[in-house]
Amino acid sequence: MLHVQNRELVVPGQLIAEGGYRVYEGAFREGKQVYASVVGLADLHGQDIRIIPLQGRYIPKRGDVVIGVVVDSHYSGWILDMNSPYTGNLFVSDLLQRKVDLVREDINQYLSMGDVVVAKVKDVDERMRVLLEAGEPGMGRVEGGKLVKISPTKVPRVIGRKGSMLNTLQDVGECRLRVGQNGQIMIWGRNPRMINAVVEALLMIEREAHTSGLTDRVHLMLEKMKSEGGE
Amino acid sequence: MEKPEKLIVDGKRLDGRAPDELRPLKIEAGILKRADGSASVELGANKVLAAVYGPREMHPRHLQQPDTAVLRCRYNMAPFSVDERKRPGPDRRSVEISKVTREALEPVLFLELYPRSAIDVFIEVLQADAGTRTAGITAATVALADAGVPMRDMISSVAVGKIDDTIVLDLTKAEDNWGTTDMPIAMMPRKKLITLLQMDGHFTKEEFEQALDLAFKGCEQIYGAQRQALREKYAIKKGE
Numbered sequence: 001m002l003h004v005q006n007r008e009l010v011v012p013g014q015l016i017a018e019g020g021y022r023v024y025e026g027a028f029r030e031g032k033q034v035y036a037s038v039v040g041l042a043d044l045h046g047q048d049i050r051i052i053p054l055q056g057r058y059i060p061k062r063g064d065v066v067i068g069v070v071v072d073s074h075y076s077g078w079i080l081d082m083n084s085p086y087t088g089n090l091f092v093s094d095l096l097q098r099k100v101d102l103v104r105e106d107i108n109q110y111l112s113m114g115d116v117v118v119a120k121v122k123d124v125d126e127r128m129r130v131l132l133e134a135g136e137p138g139m140g141r142v143e144g145g146k147l148v149k150i151s152p153t154k155v156p157r158v159i160g161r162k163g164s165m166l167n168t169l170q171d172v173g174e175c176r177l178r179v180g181q182n183g184q185i186m187i188w189g190r191n192p193r194m195i196n197a198v199v200e201a202l203l204m205i206e207r208e209a210h211t212s213g214l215t216d217r218v219h220l221m222l223e224k225m226k227s228e229g230g231e
Numbered sequence: 232m233e234k235p236e237k238l239i240v241d242g243k244r245l246d247g248r249a250p251d252e253l254r255p256l257k258i259e260a261g262i263l264k265r266a267d268g269s270a271s272v273e274l275g276a277n278k279v280l281a282a283v284y285g286p287r288e289m290h291p292r293h294l295q296q297p298d299t300a301v302l303r304c305r306y307n308m309a310p311f312s313v314d315e316r317k318r319p320g321p322d323r324r325s326v327e328i329s330k331v332t333r334e335a336l337e338p339v340l341f342l343e344l345y346p347r348s349a350i351d352v353f354i355e356v357l358q359a360d361a362g363t364r365t366a367g368i369t370a371a372t373v374a375l376a377d378a379g380v381p382m383r384d385m386i387s388s389v390a391v392g393k394i395d396d397t398i399v400l401d402l403t404k405a406e407d408n409w410g411t412t413d414m415p416i417a418m419m420p421r422k423k424l425i426t427l428l429q430m431d432g433h434f435t436k437e438e439f440e441q442a443l444d445l446a447f448k449g450c451e452q453i454y455g456a457q458r459q460a461l462r463e464k465y466a467i468k469k470g471e
């Protein structure tokens with residue numbers, strides 16, 4: 001039996017349901033009862049219970065694409081800051097996708113401090129040590145562009161339903177975007193005005209993430225910015 | 232202030248409250264922009280601010296726990312929070328309160344979800360009128376929920392005591408000074424589990440049980456206000 005409606009705002013300790021439901025993140029079970037553990041929106045799908053959090057840090061998950069900044073290097077790789085309580089470890093072989101002879105090759109030619117890297121979380125162990133890889137096309141070191149940081153809980157809103165928001169941002173904003181699950185977003189574009197407009201749009205999405213009709217408002221705002229100034 | 236002859240006259244206390252009545256309570260969530268989570272609590276003349284940072288990387292590294300996050304609490308009174316200027320910095324009293332606050336909050340948090348990290352809670356008392364540790368715990372809970380830290384339940388906290396041989400809820404400074412007993416309590420209202428219980432003074436067994444019942448009732452009210460505060464923060468954004 002459910003005690004809340006779909007998309008209802010819940011607070012920690014609130015009773016959500018009783019009975020044999022499957023419980024995912026944001027909720028926990030105590031005997032037959034299911035309670036919320038965070039402030040968020042209840043996402044109920046048949047037998048599945050999940051709470052979409054409204055607040056919180058990025059916790060690395062296997063398979064997530066993240067954007068990180070190189071903060072340190074070691075013998076065989078680099079340490080990346082992922083806007084999270086945990087740092088990521090990227091080995092040279094996971095960056096280049098080949099065997100690297102560390103005696104013969106100087107790995108500093110591939111990445112240096114402060115570089116921005118698009119990477120995928122390869123593995124997270126129980127001590128939250130994060131292993132990254134950057135082998136897929138479009139991953140690895142980022143050239144040019146602008147890095148924007150938003151709250152990781154707002155990332156789904158930036159992408160939108162079936163990527164609708166992301167398409168609006170890219171098409172109307174005349175920019176190319178790469179969104180990391182950790183809330184770091186890269187923007188590339190020709191027109192600096194439009195890049196700034198997209199940054200504004202992203203901050204607006206972060207601010208108004210709970211409201212409906214956001215995609216249309218972002219569309220309008222970008223169109224307005226576009227018509228106001230030329231090159 | 233002189234000691235009044237009686238603390239309760241015609242069943243009313245010095246500030247006109249009934250024995251089982253809380254002071255006016257106001258809780259607000261998310262008031263500090265730079266903190267991950269924050270809250271303010273005003274309980275009568277008490278004004279308390281709580282800020283939560285984290286889970287974040289633990290420094291110094293040797294304090295990291297490989298299997299769990301570490302909760303760190305700091306209770307601090309502003310020099311201007313009391314009548315006589317308080318010498319700034321941690322003293323015996325605030326170190327103890329920081330410790331009991333941490334122990335009151337720890338049981339509700341799912342700390343095991345964030346190994347090797349730290350969660351920092353800062354409680355600043357801006358204005359004090361007895362019961363600041365309980366107001367601090369109440370604020371810290373809302374701030375933790377506002378920061379998105381997963382928890383089993385909230386912690387609500389209130390003090391009970393005895394003045395003029397009457398058991399009363401939520402003592403003021405005057406009642407604390409001239410009353411006989413002061414007993415701060417923190418608990419998880421859902422399961423009625425007590426996470427903090429201190430006592431200064433004496434109770435008989437019957438009085439203790441009566442006081443505990445009163446504290447449960449007080450915590451229920453505070454619990455409602457805490458949930459309301461969290462709801463309000465996000466309701467405003469929804470209606471924009």
